[in-house]
Structure formats: structure tokens, C-alpha cells
Amino acid sequence: MAENEPKTQQVQLRIDESKMTTTYANTIRTSTTGDEIVLDFGMNLPVQSDGNQTVLLFNVGSRVVMNWVSAKRLAISLGQVIRQYEERNGEIQLPQAPAPSESADKSS
DSSP states (O other): OOTTSOOOOOOOOOOOOTTOOOOOOSEEEEEEOSSEEEEEEEEEEEEEOGGGOEEEEEEEEEEEEEEHHHHHHHHHHHHHHHHHHHHHHOOOOOOOOOOOOOOTTOOO
């Protein structure tokens, strides 16, 4: 090894899952500040409101707050695993957003 080469040191990573909990989320809400991104994970649940209309209730189950560097690392990691999944299984199709319905309050 040459004298001017930087020395590398291996670091062993141990993962402690003893306090981990697992939850399911079918939706996410994001909000941001100049320093952080806030990710609220939860469930969209259809409920009946007054007037017998169906309304989606967003039940937040977990909140993750991270700095922008960590958020970018997360985005890169998710992009990589999604690309690998789609290479094996085909493109994931996102559902089309429903078209806004016409208001029932329109005058005739």
C-alpha cells in the first residue's frame, strides 16, 4: 500500500429491531420547512358524513421528520427498489385521480 493512500476502516453495523413496530399505510401527507420534511403516514378511510356523502378520513398513524439530506437519501433508495421491482414485475400503474364532480349547487 502506498504511503499517500487514505486508510480505510471498516465499520460493523448492528441493527436493533427490539423496539420496532410495523404499521400499514395507504397514503402519505408531506409538509416542509426550510430545514425539514414531515411525512405523515396513515390510512384513508371512507366514512359517511352529514347529507349521506362519503368523505375520506385521513387517520395519521405515524409521523417521520427528517432533514433534507436524509429525505434525498430516502428518495434515491425508494427509486432504486421501485426500479428493481418494475424490472422484475412490470411497471406499477398508478390509479387515475377521479375527475372533480359537478357541484350539486348549480343553478338551473
